[in-house]
Amino acid sequence: MNNWNSTAALAPGHIDIHAHLLPEDCYDIPAVDGVRSLTERDGELYLGEFPIAVTRDQISGVPRILADMDAEDIAVRVVSAPPYAFAVTAEPDAAGDYARRVNEGLMRMCEKHPDRLIPIGVLPVQDRSATVEEVKRLVAEGVRGVAVPPVVGSLTLGDPELSHVLDSCADAGLAVLVHPTQQPRPGFNHHYLQNLIGNPVESATAIASILLGGTFDRTPALRIAFVHGAGVAPALLGRWDHGWHMRGDVSADSTRPPSETFRNHVYADSLAHSVEAGELLCKTVHPERITLGSDYPFDMADAHPVRSATALGLDQEVLRTNALRWLNLT
Template identity: 85%
Template sequence: MPIHELAPGHIDIHAHLLPEDCYEIPAAEGTRALTERGGELYFGEFPIAVTRDQISGVPRILADMDAEDIAVRVVSAPPYAFAVTAGPEAAADYARRVNEGLVRMCGDHPDRLIPIGVLPVQDGAATAAEVARLVADGVRGVAVPPVVGPATLGDPELSHVLDGCADAGLAILVHPTQQPRPGFNDHYLQNLIGNPVESATAIASILLGGTFDRRPELRIAFVHGAGVAPALLGRWDHGWRMRADVAAHTSRPPSATFREYVYADALAHSVEAGELLCKTIDPQRITLGSDYPFDMADRHPVQSSLALGLEQDALRHNALRWLGLD
């Protein structure tokens, strides 16, 4: 879509939408389903704190956009729809159905809703086939997990994901998946600590693995203000200076590569964390993000961006550049 056909105003690159016919998600143990109880959706036994209307209702998402002065939303499937534990064939079939559904749901509002797809990341051939399908359908990008089993996104085991997207010119949105971890059983710590750590793990593997040295054309955005990465860049730089194994695959300190190449949304949940992000990232690579419609979303992302001194025109242009629409 030409830029002039998008609605003028704020672009939110981090929001979620899932077709209702994709509520049964393939997994290693068979199928896990979204079910409705008392008006709220559950993923298995876990309450996800949204309603069917919020995660699957285009009229609802448009109305909520209007209420928050958001002109355009880039919508992706929620992270539990990445189906990372499913077998390659099941994951490929599910990714295709999710992507076809998102394109269909956004088709009546191309000026306001931009769908980005999911990939069967656990298989190289299936990933390549789905990338080709997305490009043929005019989809601008994909949402992928930062960690898949024992591999992080910058590891050689997942190079087919980043290389395939780079070859196709697709934007990449990296979204954590709230993986179970020892010690994170209570207090929602899988999300509160686990999600920002997952994002930082992928960022570190990409920076230290030399991914941008090899594929500088990649456009990768990390949600939730790049997780805890901004607070750890100094530690990573120190390790890069002091240890040959840390510096083995890149000639530049991680903070320099982070500033030059990484995109992030401004969803940092506090002014102090947002200011740190703004100090460590290139101002041309920070975007608006809400995490709509989940409980950890910023209900007023435009107000939050204004509190950080971020300008609408700059945020919009940054989002367009990330999407390859500039």
Template identity: 60%
Template sequence: MTSIDSATLRSGNVDIHAHLLPAECYRIPTADGSVDVAEIEGELHLGCTPIAVSGPQLSDVSLLLRDMDEHDIGVRVVSAPPYAFAVGADAARAAEYATHTNDRLLDLLAPYPDRLLPLGVVPVQDADAAAAEMQRLAAAGVTGIAVPPVVGAAALGDHELRHVLHSAAAADLCVLVHPMQQPRPGFTAHYLQNLIGNPVETASAIASIALGGLFDIHPDLRIAFVHGAGAAPALLGRWDHGWRERDDVSADCATVPSEVVRSHVYADSLTHSDAAADLLQSVLDPDRLLLGSDYPFDMADPDPVASARSRAFDLDRLRGNALRWLGLTREPRSEGTT
């Protein structure tokens, strides 16, 4: 893969949140072996769990491009789905799988450098292996990585995982944080692992990074959170109150959390409601809002451009923000359009 130049990208809207997994990467390492992604009666399953897409939807680039053409999307940033993070595997097998997945994804997208931009995965279990894979990706011209917000009991800003952010900053890679709907008590029915678990995982990562002082250490870290920053926008007032009232909340964070989040956090537009979109736009810097679809999954917005337009997002600004987040342009922030 050659280095990406923003001048060669297709014009139009940039969707930063879409997924593809090469079919060669359907065997995912786990703690006790592996789990296969397999198609059963037209639907892919992760082991025994249905994942609401077909094999072609997850792996066929032509379908992804057709969806882009039908919905006014010029460029898509493509990452593996979160189960490909392989967080349950040992470090060596996770590193091997990450390299394999990244190489296959780059091969799959290589014919479309003006339209499809890959994000890599890294073995978050091992700091040295993760850093080495990031340096390899950067040398190959990849602009960023996708990582989980929470692994086990640790959130991304906690000491066990913050090495990922240190290494991403050192490699000048952007970061896309995508939840994994990890099992937890009380979320077993009604798809609550996704409907509630995903937004909570995302909020946990944002809080751990903001309150943990990571943006003081890496003020230029380019980190984006999908699903409209999850539950975080609705919780900022509570975080601010805790920061004012409790020393253990403010110990590592010199600035009120809502200001830290507003100044540093990128988030996509995938909120599923007008009210949530209004809240998101009220708490984040408008230069940190991005377009996101979650293609091809069941919780995707099938027409993200139309949704963003109807919710008063500035589409031209979203494109400029995406290029800045990707590190493809360093010009001063735009003032937007009316």
């Protein structure tokens, strides 16, 4: 078993819960139509024909991430596979095999630096039994959490058909990081709108389905964090509350208004991209559930996350304590 189970060995200082690494031997990703591969062109990586705006060194280089952490005063990073490595369209057997390989690779990459890098796994979410098996394996290896998509095909994370994902994580005590996958949507064909609008909408969709679906009534111990400042959810909570009070079909599966459950249960990282959005985030998320997040090393990352958190008046020790609580390392 690897040892990511103690705070004693962790470097003191900021903990960034939202950063990415991918083992080089996991560049061939199973998909519904075969395999989608990361390839290198002129020093930049492409997923098929899509430029992902990172280099091999950034997404797969442990020395590089450590050096970049030092430059930004980040002591510890929780690292997860990038969202295109969730393999959500693959056949269950292929997804399960790929998840195991990604998780084993991430553990290998981090095992020499347990004071600086904490890996969290991926799951074959499209298959109930495979998800449960991988959760058990990660727990046995001492892994603290998993990263999962907010939307899988036509299903949202809070839908009954995906209840096995959050239920198995809650039962096992694993932290959950929800990261959008930039799914194609009508009208998002140009100007990177799949990311600029699609990603925060994906996150909010999952949050709404979890709050309104009564997930926290069923699994109150679930520790779940949403990246990118919880997407557009903070701006929509009032609308969701209004619908909950006015319509029986909205409130049918939950016992409390969405904003109340959101504040009492949901973690979010600090990556809001503006002071105004960050201030709204701080008003809607409980102070004990805001964590530092960067989205390293992607183009939509905050290059100076500590500086941005400081501008919002967020305290280093509070952010660190919140991250440790989410990881169940307090």
